[in-house]
Structure formats: structure tokens, C-alpha cells
Amino acid sequence: TQLLEQSPQFLSIQEGENLTVYCNSSSVFSSLQWYRQEPGEGPVLLVTVVTGGEVKKLKRLTFQFGDARKDSSLHITAAQPGDTGLYLCAGVRSNYQLIWGAGTKLIIKP
Amino acid sequence: GAGVSQSPSNKVTEKGKDVELRCDPISGHTALYWYRQSLGQGLEFLIYFQGNSAPDKSGLPSDRFSAERTGGSVSTLTIQRTQQEDSAVYLCASSAAGGNSYEQYFGPGTRLTVT
Numbered sequence: 001t002q003l004l005e006q007s008p009q010f011l012s013i014q015e016g017e018n019l020t021v022y023c024n025s026s027s028v029f030s031s032l033q034w035y036r037q038e039p040g041e042g043p044v045l046l047v048t049v050v051t052g053g054e055v056k057k058l059k060r061l062t063f064q065f066g067d068a069r070k071d072s073s074l075h076i077t078a079a080q081p082g083d084t085g086l087y088l089c090a091g092v093r094s095n096y097q098l099i100w101g102a103g104t105k106l107i108i109k110p
Numbered sequence: 111g112a113g114v115s116q117s118p119s120n121k122v123t124e125k126g127k128d129v130e131l132r133c134d135p136i137s138g139h140t141a142l143y144w145y146r147q148s149l150g151q152g153l154e155f156l157i158y159f160q161g162n163s164a165p166d167k168s169g170l171p172s173d174r175f176s177a178e179r180t181g182g183s184v185s186t187l188t189i190q191r192t193q194q195e196d197s198a199v200y201l202c203a204s205s206a207a208g209g210n211s212y213e214q215y216f217g218p219g220t221r222l223t224v225t
Contacts, residue, residue, distance in 0.1 A: 006152075031212070033212070033213070040218060040219075041216075041218050041219075042114070042201050042203065042216025042217050042218055042219055043153070043201075043214075043216050044216070045213045045214070048212070048213070088152060088153070092212050096141055096143075096158055096160070096166075096205075096212070097155075097158070097166070098155075098212070098214065100152045100153040100154075100155070101152055102151055102152035103151065103152045
């Protein structure tokens with residue numbers, strides 16, 4: 001059972017376009033994390049959102065945590081080829097357990 | 111400082127052979143995790159260590175899989191009598207005890223291919 005659903009599973013767009021990817025669950029999490037993974041490497045943490053309704057910005061990336069702390073979105077403005085990668089969300093359940101989504105594979109074409 | 115390292119980076123083995131995968135966590139990190147990732151997919155949790163103890167082994171797929179951690183540092187994941195379905199990238203992560211970020215720092219992974 002996939003507790004965290006990510007959509008879309010795959011997205012290929014042109015450089016300069018905007019995009020939004022989603023991470024949804026029926027469960028409540030104390031916080032939620034977004035990671036980016038490039039080929040041949042492990043995931044790297046981008047952001048942790050903690051408060052329901054919280055919005056965090058990281059340059060062209062905007063992360064939002066749903067009011068009920070069950071879902072999150074990642075919006076990228078003016079996407080660049082360097083944004084290409086696998087974006088993974090992970091819900092924090094306890095002080096060690098992360099529940100992982102299956103990821104969104106993003107390709108930005110120059 | 112040094113990040114999480116894993117060895118080997120690639121391992122090709124014949125079906126039925128045993129393999130050992132090694133993880134060197136970030137110095138001082140008490141928590142260590144093993145995950146498995148199939149091509150382009152999300153992470154499948156295998157086992158979690160706090161110090162040398164493994165309070166959660168629930169993700170190990172079968173009794174062919176085992177892991178140990180010594181000295182609160184290096185960990186080894188052992189797969190006995192490998193099967194083709196064991197082919198995947200095995201990722202190790204470590205994190206510091208306490209705090210609120212729960213950030214996990216990942217190694218580059220070991221790509222295991224069972225032929």
C-alpha cells in the first residue's frame with residue numbers, strides 16, 4: 001500500500017515553463033520533506049515543511065504543506081535543465097521513520 | 111566534511127551467491143538506514159539502526175537479508191543466496207540523533223545486478 005501518492009509520475013517540459021507536482025496522502029504527518037535525486041546519486045533534502053498551510057520558497061521552487069498536513073505541492077517557476085531529476089516526498093511519522101512516495105521524474109528540455 | 115560512503119558502487123553476482131554491501135555513515139550520526147530502490151522508483155525501507163541496535167527490521171524482504179552495525183559506525187547489509195529479484199540500488203542513509211529536521215543524508219548507493 002502506497003501511503004504517499006505522487007503525481008504525475010513523469011513530466012517532460014521545455015525550459016522556461018512552470019510546473020507543479022503533488023504529494024498526497026490520507027494520513028497526517030508531523031512534517032513532510034522533499035528530496036531531489038540525480039542519476040547515480042542518493043536523494044538530497046530540499047526542504048522540510050512543518051506547519052499546516054506553510055509555504056517555503058527556495059529560489060524558483062515553492063513548497064506548500066496542506067492545512068491538514070496530509071498533502072504537499074512543489075511548484076517550479078521558469079524550469080531549467082538543471083532542475084531535471086527524480087523528486088521524492090517523504091512524510092515524517094516518528095523521530096526516525098519516513099514514509100516515501102514513489103517520486104516524480106522530471107525532465108527539462110533545453 | 112565527508113559524507114556517507116558506500117562500497118562497492120557496483121556489484122554483479124551470479125544467482126545463489128552471497129553478497130555484502132558496506133556503508134560508512136557520517137561521523138557522529140547515530141541513526142543509520144538501509145533502503146532499496148528499483149529503477150526510477152521510490153525508496154523501499156529495509157532496516158533502521160540506532161547505535162548498534164536495530165529497533166526496526168520490518169522492511170527486510172526475507173530471511174536471506176540481514177544487517178549489522180558495529181562500533182556505532184560502519185554497517186554491512188548481507189544478502190544470502192541472491193535471486194534476480196534482488197537486483198536494485200541499495201541506498202544507505204544516516205542522520206543525527208535528536209533535532210526536528212529528521213534529515214537523512216544518503217550515500218551514492220550500490221547497484222546490485224544478479225545474473
